[in-house]
Amino acid sequence: xxxxxxxxxxxxxxxxxxxxxxxxIARALELSESSVKRILAQGDLSLARLxxxxxxxxxxxxxxxxxxxxxxxxxxxxxxxxxxxxxxDPRLLLVGILxxxxxxxxxxxxxxxxxxxxxxxxxARLDRLGVIELHPENRFRVRLARNFAWxxxxxxxxxxxxxxxxxxFETRFLGPGELRLMLHGSISARSNRALQAQLxxxxxxxxxxxxxxxxxxxxxxxxxxxxxxxxxxxxxxxTSLRRNR
Numbered sequence: 001x002x003x004x005x006x007x008x009x010x011x012x013x014x015x016x017x018x019x020x021x022x023x024x025i026a027r028a029l030e031l032s033e034s035s036v037k038r039i040l041a042q043g044d045l046s047l048a049r050l051x052x053x054x055x056x057x058x059x060x061x062x063x064x065x066x067x068x069x070x071x072x073x074x075x076x077x078x079x080x081x082x083x084x085x086x087x088x089d090p091r092l093l094l095v096g097i098l099x100x101x102x103x104x105x106x107x108x109x110x111x112x113x114x115x116x117x118x119x120x121x122x123x124a125r126l127d128r129l130g131v132i133e134l135h136p137e138n139r140f141r142v143r144l145a146r147n148f149a150w151x152x153x154x155x156x157x158x159x160x161x162x163x164x165x166x167x168x169f170e171t172r173f174l175g176p177g178e179l180r181l182m183l184h185g186s187i188s189a190r191s192n193r194a195l196q197a198q199l200x201x202x203x204x205x206x207x208x209x210x211x212x213x214x215x216x217x218x219x220x221x222x223x224x225x226x227x228x229x230x231x232x233x234x235x236x237x238x239t240s241l242r243r244n245r
Contacts, residue, residue, distance in 0.1 A: 006068060007043075007045075007064070007065075007068055008040055008045065010064065010067050010068045011040075011050075011053065011064060012040065013208060013211070014057050014059070014064065014067065015053075015056075015057065016205075016208040016211075016212065017208070017211060017212050018056075018057050018058075020053075020056050020057060022036045022037060024056060025053055025056065028052050028053070028055070028056055029049055029052055029053075047061070050064075075130050075131075075143050075144050075145060075148065076144075076145045076148055076149070077148065077149060077150075077151060078129070078130065078131070078150075078151070079151075080154060080155065082129045082130060082131075083150065083151060083154050083155040083156045084155045085125075085129055086129070086131075086156065087155045087156060087158075087159040091114075091118075091122065092122050092125060092126070093159075094112070095108060095114075095119065095122045095123065095126065096126055096129075096131050099123070099126060099131065099132050099142060100131070100142050100144055101210070101221075101223060102142070102210070102214035103218065104218075105119065105120075105123070105138035105139070105140075107218045111218075119138075120138055123138060123140060126140075127140070130143055131143060131144065168225060168227065177224070192230065192232070195230055196230060199228045199230060202228065203226075203228065206226050
């Protein structure tokens with residue numbers, strides 16, 4: 001059964017990919033931008049309005065529904081065994097990361113030391129693990145959903161903590177394309193929840209940009225890692241000075 005929220009989510013993704021702004025939608029619907037934002041937030045879309053927005057995207061409602069069904073068939077989380085298989089073989093993990101970053105077979109073969117047979121074999125393994133759907137001539141479709149998440153305290157997260165995290169932060173974040181922000185303040189539980197919601201929206205925007213930029217050539221894209229964190233926390237050195245710990 002199709003839920004309005006799911007349909008609106010797919011519609012928003014399509015709008016981001018096409019670069020269609022709320023202002024443009026507002027003109028097409030003869031509404032204010034604030035009304036458009038409210039309608040999309042509430043999922044209160046009539047068929048007539050939906051058809052007008054689809055026209056801006058140069059697709060019909062049926063095409064939008066096809067995108068929704070494709071999204072619903074995607075994997076939202078891998079199992080423990082699947083994640084363990086990925087981290088047990090660094091080469092397979094690399095190919096998996098490249099695949100979900102929309103590298104093509106030809107790009108991988110050109111950039112890394114794989115033979116054609118080795119790379120084909122690893123793509124076949126990723127197909128069996130449910131990460132991709134392999135097609136003839138080594139073409140493939142990523143099966144992971146937009147809201148995909150690695151398992152909490154699973155093999156991939158443990159691999160990140162043990163092998164990736166330290167290396168990732170071994171920089172002063174002063175180079176091109178690097179940014180580090182560290183803020184501290186006392187906030188309420190309500191404000192904490194509000195910030196978490198904003199961080200999730202930023203993660204969605206990151207995914208949307210990845211999807212948008214997949215159309216660019218490999219030379220125009222660069223592997224980029226975004227880590228976001230928020231927790232009630234105090235430096236241990238400070239905690240040790242408290243009267244009541």
